[in-house]
Amino acid sequence: MLLAIPALVAGTACGTDSADDSGGSSVEAPEGAFADNPATGTPIKIGLINPEGGPAISMPENRQAAEAAAEYANAHLGGIAGHPIEVVSCAAKEDPASNQDCANQMVEQGVSAVVVTTSGNGAAMVPIITGAGIPYLTTSGTSAAELTTPGTYVLSPGFPGALAGMASYAAEQGYKKVAAYVIDTGTVIASTEAVGKGTFDAAGVELQVAPVTPGTPDSTPQVSAGLADGTEAVAVIGDGTMCTSVLKSLQTLGATQAKMVIQPCLDPAVVDAVGDTLDGSLVFIGADIDSDEPEAVLYRAVMDEYAPDVEIGGFTSTGYAAMLGLIRAAQGVQGEPTAAAVNEAIKTAKDVPMPAADGITFTCDGTAMPMMPTVCSNKMIRATVAEGGRVTSPVVVG
Structure with a gap:
């Protein structure tokens, strides 16, 4: 639960897409972000594990933000390389047994990748998911398994x-x-x-x-x-x-x-x-979800359109960032979007814009933080409250 991070962003802070011409959002978004580009190919299953329903920790907004990012991509980004994203969700109660159960469900469902919004139990999930050849992606890792295991991708230094x-x-x-x-x-x-x-x-x-x-x-x-x-x-x-x-x-x-x-x-x-x-x-x-930076504006516009009743502050953006980060990194997938093909696409993608992160990019080739080879960027944002x-x-x- 800790921290938290496609070339939609080019230069201007805001474009002209709005409620009248962008597909429905009442928040202005970067120009072209809401282009009509629906996914029409065969579906791709993407797993989603989120801390939800536990006795002490429950963050349903993370899941809702991830689902919003997937809906947005299906309507406006062509899904993943033309394939509509089918989200397979599992609520983990933030204990090893529950998180392991979610990991096993992902393997049983045959997903092509797993997005973990945030968790303190990555060590319980990584061996199961990556052991099945399925890429595991999160915005921030807290365990040695997440920070060092091949097939695991941690977008930000978190x-x-x-x-x-x-x-x-x-x-x-x-x-x-x-x-x-x-x-x-x-x-x-x-x-x-x-x-x-x-x-x-x-x-x-x-x-x-x-x-x-x-x-x-x-x-x-x-x-x-x-x-x-x-x-x-x-x-x-x-x-x-x-x-x-x-x-x-x-x-x-x-x-x-x-x-x-x-x-x-x-x-x-x-x-x-x-x-x-x-x-x-x-x-x-x-x-960064508050500024006029293009990625911050896009986040607000997507949430306004696809999850209008969800509070966008706090840790909600981690779900959005993890899902959209995967979608952007996997756009180069070749052929059928199997787990192996998605894994290869993520590994070879270069300078992918980090969702809602003020121009930060990520590359998952093990060079960002060599002591933690799964971390894909060494940059984050410091701000004043x-x-x-x-x-x-x-x-x-x-």
């Missing part, structure tokens, strides 16, 4: 990139100690310890990791402990519920330390719950 960005910013500001409040699910804590501490140590900053159990309503004891002994900044790494708990506790304790957060903390429910506590925080994200959870002053970093 979790490792956010940690690197936080470490770099902390060093720039002269901070000597940062407390990271991290959701204790799957392999997230282990990954933070393994990747984060090394990254912060290299920047000359001490990182203290404070685990927070999913669904914890009041994390004041953990937050208070993390603020001890000269902590100069805090990082919040978790889902929206955890963000709310930690940020409320920081507010209760009157904490004045600088705050660094990830995209789930911008969920409207979090913003409503914590008031102005987020104002001035640095956020490390894989997507303004009143109402708005993202301002986005800057591409990495």
Whole structure:
């Protein structure tokens, strides 16, 4: 659940497509984005695994955004190389058994690729899916399996990139100690310890990791402990519920330390719950959905047309970005769109525009972050949180 990232984008921030001439969206989109180009070939099955219905973590908006991206592609991009996309969904409850079951369902359904919107249990799914020769694609990986297994594609630096960005910013500001409040699910804590501490140590900053159990309503004891002994900044790494708990506790304790957060903390429910506590925080994200950049405008237009009742803020864009990223990367598929053919298309695609990411591109040839060969880009977006959870002053970093 962590972070989060086709040549539709050419140069202008906005085009002329609108409700009258773009296929229905009331949000203006980049010119040509809503061209009439329906898919007419044989269907291609694309698996979709999303955290949904679990006791502590449920993000149905991610799935709805991914489905919207597929509908958009089927109507306006010719699907994948002319093949209409048939989405095969599975709701994972964010526990190893449930995620393994979803992975097995994807194999049984004979999908040509699997999109995972976000998960802390990638290690439970990757061996099953890639072992069947099916490419596994997500926007952000949190496990060693996702970051190193051939046949797995992680579009943005995501979790490792956010940690690197936080470490770099902390060093720039002269901070000597940062407390990271991290959701204790799957392999997230282990990954933070393994990747984060090394990254912060290299920047000359001490990182203290404070685990927070999913669904914890009041994390004041953990937050208070993390603020001890000269902590100069805090990082919040978790889902929206955890963000709310930690940020409320920081507010209760009157904490004045600088705050660094990830995209789930911008969920409207979090913003409503914590008031102005987020104002001035640095956020490390894989997507820009608020600006006039062409990709941000396209995201809003697609969601307005195909998922008008879905809240587009928070972590919703990860579903859209993962699905549309796969669609864009697989457009060069040759012949029948089998899993092997889609895998080859993704591996050989170059400089693919990252959905909703301000001109960032991805290439999945193992060179973006050699120590993590499945990561397809080393860039992400750093921005400042303004009143109402708005993202301002986005800057591409990495």
